[in-house]
């Protein structure tokens with residue numbers, strides 16, 4: 001669970017980042033960010049839209065898309081997953097990795113200090129310099145595993 005303290009912290013750093021990048025912290029943007037900051041589900045734009053709409057009925061899906069893009073461009077949030085899949089978003093800017101369930105699409109955060117210091121393989125060094133390491137582990141979450149076991 002994301003604690004209230006963490007959510008407040010993320011919203012606060014969002015406001016600071018907006019100021020720094022000259023983006024207006026409008027109510028719509030604040031609500032979108034708050035929604036993203038309070039979940040660990042890494043939702044897609046449609047899901048964010050459906051939730052924010054409950055509080056701001058006048059908001060449009062287009063606004064949500066545009067806001068997410070702005071936030072992403074300013075590195076306030078990050079996009080998760082490969083280009084082929086529908087983009088999902090993450091307001092957790094602490095260095096972390098993902099466990100992805102191939103069945104239901106669950107994305108779980110995990111932290112591993114050892115991975116941050118992971119020496120890049122020589123092939124990678126030939127391609128360029130590495131700034132950060134991001135690992136995505138794919139498999140089946142516990143709930144999907146149980147479901148599979150039952151139907152087998």
Ligand SMILES: [Zn+2]
Nearest residue numbers: 101104141144
């Ligand atoms: Zn699953």
Ligand SMILES: [Zn+2]
Nearest residue numbers: 090092096109
């Ligand atoms: Zn994440």
